[in-house]
Amino acid sequence: MSFFVTGLLPAASFDARVETLFRPPLGEMMAISPDGQRVAYTSPADGKLAIVIMNIEHPDRKRTVPVETDRPATGEEEQPPPVQLRFLRWATADRLVYAPVERVLPLPAGTDPTGRSVPNPDGPTILSPIMAVDADGKQRGTVVDARNFQETPADARRSLADLLRTPRQLEVTRHEPIHWRMPHLDILGFHPRDRDQLIIGTRGAYSIPLQHLVDLRVGSIKEFGDAWPVPPGEPQIFDWFRLKVVGERQAGVHPATHWRDEDLARVQRELAAKFPRRIVEILDWSDTHARVLFRVTGGSDPGRVFVFQRLEDLVLEILHLAPWLTAAKLNPTRWFEFDAADGGRLSGYLTWPAKPRLNPPPLLVVFPSGFPGRAQPAFDSEAQVFADLGFAVARLNHRSVGGVNAKDVPALRAAVDRVSVDDARAVIEWIAARNPARPFDHQRVATLGRGFGGYLALRALQLQPMVFRGGIAFDAPLDLQPWLRAQGTDGVTRSTTAGCDIPVALIEHEGTDWIKLSVLDQAAALTNPVLLLVEPTRNPAIDLATDELRARLSRLGRPPDHFELEPGWSTARPKSRVGAYRKIEEFLNRHLPSYAGKLGPVTEVP
DSSP states (O other): OOBOOOOOOOHHHHHHHHHHHTSOOSOSSEEEOTTSSEEEEEEEETTEEEEEEEETTEEEEEEEEEOOOOOOOOSSSSSOOOOOEEEEEEEETTEEEEEEOOEEEOOOOEEOTTSOEEOOSSOOEEEOOEEEEETTSOSEEEEEOGGGGOBOTTTSOOOHHHHTOOHHHHHHHTTSOOOOBOEEEEEEEEETTEEEEEEEEEEESSSOOEEEEEETTTOOEEEOOSOOOOOOOTTEEEETTTTEEEEEEEOSSSOEEEESSHHHHHHHHHHHHHSTTSEEEEEEEOTTSSEEEEEEEETTEEEEEEEEETTTTEEEEEEESOTTOOGGGSOOEEEEEEEOTTSOEEEEEEEOOSSOSSSSOOEEEEOOSSSSOOOOOSOOHHHHHHHHTTOEEEEEOOTTTTOOOGGGHHHHHHHHHHHHHHHHHHHHHHHHHHOTTSOOOTTOEEEEEETHHHHHHHHHHHHOTTTOOEEEEESOOSSHHHHHTTSOTTSBOOHHHHSSOOBHHHHOSTTOOHHHHOTTTTGGGOOSOEEEEEOTTSOHHHHHHHHHHHHHHHHTTOOOEEEEOOGGGGGTOHHHHHHHHHHHHHHHHHHSBOSSOOOOOOOOOO
8 A cells, every 4th residue: 555645744834724613602691772772792702701792783893791700720731721601691772791601510529427428519600701891891799600599408498308308307307517609590581561670590509499570780589489481492493582482593404494473484595586596694683673683504605694674675785793804814615415225315515725736636535423313514714724734624415314204214223324424435536526626636535533433434444444544533422331320310321421412223123133243343344544532531432442343453463543632622622632633634644545646735714
């Protein structure tokens, strides 16, 4: 086997490029004021978060409000993770309410009379500040936090179980020390007759769940006994003015929204006509729907935000989500979609290197995480990195991304891996036939994926070794059986542990051949180069299987490349990604076989 070697991209420029591509976008959360005069949006920078308040009619008049919270270190992290918001809404035309993501900090363990370690009866400390700022950015501060509801058994609201305790039970606990606890705070909305009154719910601690009215002007708190609708989370869309669900986000090949509110459905149709071949997502609206805040994505553009002034039929661009990334600095991305030979609908995105380092360029096939998973986004920072390195990048959707077709179920249950790998090969052949003017090197096709996508990236090497010449897997489950059984009771693998969502019943059934599905049990079939990237301790099943695969391949005389991801990888910190991408570039240049010469001099994509 022959190899090619090339100089890596200059360290400083490559690091800066990755930092730029993975810089958090503006406007991850946005809100328009009830009168439609102002927009507030998040603006992260240097690991800190701020909120920008902009007057729509005078866009040069902006106020930046830093999101400052009391965030003591836990001792388990070198630095606390960047602040994120869980809530951002206008209470009134002049007052904005926001809340950072809640943090739960366990207290140090105690000891019992025998000296054994026992959980601390106090705590944990819960940081759940709810904050407010005036439209001019001058008056701001924390309105209420979990410590305002700190409780002890002595002053907590008695539940029915407490009231039914026997005299003997009460006597046993009478002399016990009184400990405190904090509840979790849930934001339920604003009172429709006085939007300066915020309705929150408390849960946990000692008391039964309660609701409270918090005055945003003075911070006073009183109990609120009225029945109140709890705002649902995604995919449902809640109208905070009318206190009801008005729509639902629908995943699929082309993400869409099903509106129950006819007026918002009409707005959606009007905006879709103004932005053909783009994804239009309504984000927020003023009280009367006179002004609507929406986002447009598609192609190589990371996205832009507009305000639709309905009476004037005028669309105003107010924000570029990544103004530091212009079209001239990005590799072009195009959508593809076609019918496979068996009728299955295949789709994804192809990113082509703006300045190929070799002609024809190699191809990197990226399998999606999860199954059926979400559709690939139009803009993807990682695809841009690999296109900078000279690769054409094909990011695939599962054929079932819009819902599993009944006729596909038998094949998926028998061999979900083979269906996905066969679909990937069909995509390769379709791209080659459809784009003869832009050929890629069929002899240098590599795979990549994370989570279940990483599993597929390695199975592709085992099932089609003459098509796929090398594979890269992030936190991949190499043995599906123990990985799937480490899931929750509802049958869905948790993203925090496994990195994806899998319908377990599709794979685990009476006829499942676990050995046939296992990358680990078929290690001898991994004859092409492999790179395993793993974030240690994130998933014990993945850690064990990775160690075992490395041992088996080493005994076969072909040890895989291995790289430990930094903890910041899972939170997408740009600096933590540079090392991993350097390792991937080194792996591909060292192991991918060359049949058309060596890569030429590096030309940096500006």
